[in-house]
Amino acid sequence: MIQHAMPLAATGLKIDWTRMPTYNTVMSVAAGAGLLLVVALGRQLLTSRRTITPDGWALAFGAVGFTLVTTGLHMTLTWPLAGQGFPFDNVIFGEPALAFGVFLLAAAVYLWKRGAELLGDDGVVRTARVASPISVFVFGMGLACxxxxxxxxxxxxxxxxxxEPISGEFAQWPILEASFMSGLYVLVGIGAVLFPFALRRPRGWMSPVVGVVWGLAGIAFLLFGGLNYFTHIGLIVNTM
Structure with missing residues (x-):
């Protein structure tokens, strides 16, 4: 989904794709998967942490984090979507992806090196204390969302x-897709802003709220990113 600040003409759109490399498809899938992984690990920590396999979570967080860091860093530093007039998209997608990827890579390293510590009787409290300093950055990115x-x-x-196939059927009502995507960022932002406070009482009411909003956003980003593999290919074919 290439973003636009205003509706485009119904016909005749041509895009020089050599000047505007687009990969927010894989970024969306990775972001959705990352949110779901965080929620799943948090739930497992609170309910059945002794069944956690730290190496498996380290591999998962590392793979998703690497995808988000590489694509997000490239988009943040080079602004590839500015080539034909959409520089704001590099901020919208690149910077949050980079930050989230760094969070996941940091978690992957910790789980790889110290993951066994999560299995102890004080695993929940220790995890909350370890995550507390980075939660300041998480809070800030929530405000950014x-x-x-x-x-x-x-x-x-x-x-x-x-x-663009499917999404383009709603081109005459741009507020619909704007509301959908903005709503997803609101969900992520709510969870990120509550995250530092949830760490103070991991078993309090905030943790389930964080899990629900991040879980819903994760499912939406994952499915929407998968759908965009078709819609983006169709857009490329239709605008070459």
Whole structure:
């Protein structure tokens, strides 16, 4: 889904794809998978931590984190989507992906080196203490997600052009896709802002709220990213 600040003409759109490399498909899938992995590990820590296999979680977080760091870092530093007039998309997708990827890679290293410590009787408390310092950054990125969502609604971003299959059917109502994507960022932002406070009382009411909002956003990003493999290919074919 190439984003636009305003609806495009119904026909005649041509895009020079050599000037605008687009890979927010895999970024969306990885972000969704990463959110679901975080929720799943958190739930397992609170309910059945002795069944956790730290090496497996380290591999999963490492694979997803590497994908997000490499794509997010490239998008953050080189602004590939600015080639034909969409520089804001590099901020919307690149920077959050980079930050989330760094979080996941840090977790992967910890789980690989010290994961066995999670299995002890004080595993939940220890995990909360270990995650507490980085939660400041998580909180900050939650505020950033709110800012992205507000920009999406204010400037009607995220609307697909008519040439894009499926999503393009709603091109005449750009507020629909703007609301959908902005809503996902709001969900992620809610979880991120609550995260530092949930760590203070891991078994309190905030932890389930964080799990629900991140779980819903993770499912949506994962499915939407998978769908975009078809819609983006169709857009490329229709605009070459």
């Amino acid at each position: 709110f800012g992205i969502a507000a920009a999406g609604w204010t400037y009607t971003l995220f609307a697909a052009p008519p040439e």
